[in-house]
Amino acid sequence: MNSIRFFKEGIKNLRTVGTLTRSSKYLCRNMVSYVDFDKAKVIVELGAGDGVITRHILTHMAPDAKLLSFEVLDSMAAVLRHIEDDRLIVINDSAEQLGMYLKQYDLEAIDAVISAIPFVALPDELAYRIVGECKKYMKIGAPYIQVHYSLLAKKIYEDIFGDVKVHFVPLNVPPAFVLVARKQYEVLNQFSPNGEALH
Numbered sequence: 001m002n003s004i005r006f007f008k009e010g011i012k013n014l015r016t017v018g019t020l021t022r023s024s025k026y027l028c029r030n031m032v033s034y035v036d037f038d039k040a041k042v043i044v045e046l047g048a049g050d051g052v053i054t055r056h057i058l059t060h061m062a063p064d065a066k067l068l069s070f071e072v073l074d075s076m077a078a079v080l081r082h083i084e085d086d087r088l089i090v091i092n093d094s095a096e097q098l099g100m101y102l103k104q105y106d107l108e109a110i111d112a113v114i115s116a117i118p119f120v121a122l123p124d125e126l127a128y129r130i131v132g133e134c135k136k137y138m139k140i141g142a143p144y145i146q147v148h149y150s151l152l153a154k155k156i157y158e159d160i161f162g163d164v165k166v167h168f169v170p171l172n173v174p175p176a177f178v179l180v181a182r183k184q185y186e187v188l189n190q191f192s193p194n195g196e197a198l199h
Contacts, residue, residue, distance in 0.1 A: 026171035028056040040111035045069040047117035138183040
């Protein structure tokens with residue numbers, strides 16, 4: 001999908017897409033740099049869009065690794081399916097269903113999550129459910145990598161994972177923040193805004 005088509009899709013579905021411009025190569029490189037691709041066998045991508053970050057992930061992945069890319073928009077998922085790579089599994093569904101798809105494809109614990117879902121535009125309960133579902137299936141030490149254009153949603157990741165590192169990427173339009181958290185043995189804050197326990 002070229003930049004003009006992405007812009008039009010962003011205008012039409014801004015709440016879902018979260019931006020009007022595609023991620024720059026500098027942002028993509030930054031996001032994938034926190035993944036240990038030598039060891040990663042199962043990677044999950046949330047809000048894959050038209051695949052600009054997807055392609056960077058696939059470039060670094062091992063031949064026997066698998067990438068589950070979630071995208072709720074039909075038009076974007078259709079573009080993703082044009083990427084010819086046997087390691088890529090495109091899922092045109094909500095990331096809330098992560099556990100079901102891991103079981104369906106006989107995949108075990110997740111080695112890394114890379115997300116571009118605009119959680120600031122979603123209800124808090126949904127955001128906590130999706131991120132909490134990811135944490136549930138992640139290996140200890142696995143990174144959760146999230147791009148945002150502000151730090152308004154940082155508390156979500158702090159509540160679920162604990163410590164969150166913030167990396168600023170100025171060479172993107174708009175400039176972006178990459179938030180990186182890891183699943184630890186012990187997490188102090190494990191509750192949603194409603195006080196529900198996050199597993």
